[in-house]
Amino acid sequence: MKSVNFLKSLGVALCMTIACSAYAQSSDAAAGGDASMSAPAAKKATKKADRKLGYAVRKALSKSQGVDVSNITVRSRGGAITLTGSVPDESQIAKAEEVAKSVPGVTSVTNKLTKVQQ
Template identity: 45%
Template sequence: MNKPLKMLVGTSIALMLSVGFEAVHAQDDMSAASAPAAKPGKRAKWKADHKLEAQVRHALTTHKVESSDIRVVARSGKVTLDGTVEDESMIPVATTAAQSVEGVTSVKNNLTKHEAGN
């Protein structure tokens, strides 16, 4: 084989290897981008639940629901309200307030009217 032909073959092989290498890396990058995100850890879930609870408490206050006797528990978007309110008409208002918070997927309202003397 003559020298220019050897150079052309060698360059062609190097170019093909380079293009193949780039294609493999591009495919790896695409599969990494489409892979599902890692599940959040316990601490991240706790922080998200705690933040949601605080947002629901704020919404209760904004909707004029006295929340000092209300316990708010959030677990992955599911909110539970336990406790008592002074006026029975505040029970559905509390549900509406909790549902208005972004990230709340459901509300279980276990609120009751506070009885005098209790």
Template identity: 45%
Template sequence: MNGLRAALGVAIATVLISAWAQDGMPAGASAGAALNASGGSTAKTARQANRALKRKVYAALAKHKEIDAGNIGITAKSGAVTISGTVSDASQISTVIEVVKGVPGVTSVTSKLTVQRPFGQ
């Protein structure tokens, strides 16, 4: 009787493994490998979304001719935008922050902007 149970258990395991392999997962592949494969695509998607948001922020700043955005750097991560660099006038800092806050997809803004001082002062 025990031999029959063991044979039945082996047969069921074989059927389950082959059915799992037919679903696109190779036989012997672990669940961890499946998670890593799907996690890679979500990380890539997140990077693409961050780059797209960064481009939108730069485009919004370019529309405002009063802002000298040549020395401004943008970092975007999941809607959180950090702006860094220098501007020529202190009033531009608040303008830049307001423009960035108005970009669709921006959830928060961190400013690390400073005023560029002329050489020799």
């Protein structure tokens, strides 16, 4: 009988230990959950800023004289701009890069523009 009571006590102690451990883990997860709740908001804000910078570069390219923007794609990620596509004249490749670099907020420009083969 003493061994049965001992096993019951041991079982209760084990259950309490597991319950306390599970509670502590769920509390940590809830605290981390608040931080993860703001992660999508931060990601959304970053995408919005990238989109806004891409539009600003595209606008500057379209306003500049001597750059045909009809086949140029502008991508922005964290201030880094990537220009892809084609232009009809070799001189427009360097001109497009200079215009993109002059836009406030641009940290770097990767120029992947090519001359159209006619």
